[in-house]
Amino acid sequence: MTNQTALFSRLTSILADESRTPLYKRFATAIKDAVREGMLVHEEILPSEREFSQLLNISRITVRKAMDSLEKEGVVLRSRGYGTQISSQFEYSLKEPKGLSQQAVLRGKKPDTVWINKSKIHCSAEIAEKLGLSIGSDVYLLKRIRYVDEQAVSVEESWVPARYIADADAIGISLYDYFHQQQILPVKSQSRVSARMPDEALQQQIALPANVPVLVIKQLAMDAQGNPLEYSISYCRSDMYVFIAE
Incomplete structure (x- = not known):
């Protein structure tokens, strides 16, 4: 058949x-x-x-x-x-911080994650400024490869204030699913998008041809009171993503 x-x-x-x-x-x-x-x-x-x-x-x-x-x-x-x-492309809305996994499911696609790092670190001056913390405060660094329909589409690094993560091992495919389980509700975001050519490491991680650029998405997610919950930098295949901002 x-x-x-x-x-x-x-x-x-x-x-x-x-x-x-x-x-x-x-x-x-x-x-x-x-x-x-x-x-x-x-x-x-x-x-x-x-x-x-x-x-x-x-x-x-x-x-x-x-x-x-x-x-x-x-x-x-x-x-x-x-x-x-x-469609061979994945539309991702920058308007609301639903997270890639939830947006993929809503579009009939299958998300997955391969974790590279989940560790508690002392934050740098740059990350402290983004998250409204003191330099050296405890944050979780979360690094992963994101998949949609079994194809690697992006590499993402996130920094989350340590007080929002009780058990990093409990975070599965979706950080935002974990947030919701903890009654933490991201409701708005600020995003900046730029483009660059990938380095060799990134090419290997997401099987990206050398002539295909990546879109670099820097995003800050906040709760209803404007408290920063997560700062992330995502390196996304430009041939597989369509970003929606309206």
Whole structure:
């Protein structure tokens, strides 16, 4: 059974179920699940709205609403004369500090993390200024390689005031999931984006071609009172990220 044959079989079953969830939402969720499970791969061309409509016996309006939703979430790309394809890029919003893992899940993608370092250190003058601390205060340095759909997309270093981390070993894939478990709520962020060519170490860590630049994202996350919670520097593949600031 081909991937698209399997997809149509799954969609037929899901859309036939009795549910109060609108058809277009069930359709969109099924597409995201198919991407997450590898049934649909990046850059794969999807059938047209007309084909989906005819084969699934649903209206083209339902298909269009589902595709509109998927496009807004960055799951698919649509272009006139070319059709609809599964996006190979990951849209990351700089507006709200949800964290890469949560944003990846919301877009139907699978996040993962390989930790390189979780250690308590005395902060430098630069990090102290960013976090509103005294020079030499205890902070946790967290360094990791971030993955989306099993592909390395960025290397990230974070500094967090030690009082916000009771047990660094309890931090799993997502630092922000750990924050929420501790009732720590990042609600706003300040971000600066620049570009540079990668060094050899970075190329090896995320399998980056030498001619592809990295985007350097420096971000400060804060709680509702404006208290700094995390300062991070991320080195992201420019060919796999689209950053949204509005």
